[in-house]
Amino acid sequence: MQLSDLLKTPGAIVIDVRTPGEFTAGHVAGSINIPLNEVPARVSEFRSEAPVILCCLSGNRSGQATNFLLSKGLENIYNGGGWLDVNHASSL
Numbered sequence: 378m379q380l381s382d383l384l385k386t387p388g389a390i391v392i393d394v395r396t397p398g399e400f401t402a403g404h405v406a407g408s409i410n411i412p413l414n415e416v417p418a419r420v421s422e423f424r425s426e427a428p429v430i431l432c433c434l435s436g437n438r439s440g441q442a443t444n445f446l447l448s449k450g451l452e453n454i455y456n457g458g459g460w461l462d463v464n465h466a467s468s469l
Contacts (some may be wrong), residue, residue: 380430381469383466388427391467393434393460394436405464413438415443423451430431430457 378409383389391408393400400410411419423429423446431439431446436458443456457463 379453380455380463380466383430383455383457384463384467388425390425390427390429391457391463392429392431393424393433394431394438395460398459399434403460405460405467408432408460408463413442414441416442420446420449420451423454425453429455430455430463432457432460432463435459436462 391405393404393408393410394412394413394416396412402431404410411422418423431442431454433439436456439458443454446454
């Protein structure tokens, strides 16, 4: 499924895994900031029937978080890549 389609799914959630400072400097409207180092302690916040799209600056940290969450048995977790790409896809 395309990123733009995932973002249009009712209830879709965007979680930005960058640091709070990076998030404050710019982020996808309506996204939630859960820094990568906090992901293991906050796994329950990623459980959703709707798609959970992770993003960061380049897709590297969101990829790490995606792989970790999938290894914990979560579903509907997607690496959206860089936040600017997610932001652009949300406007399509």
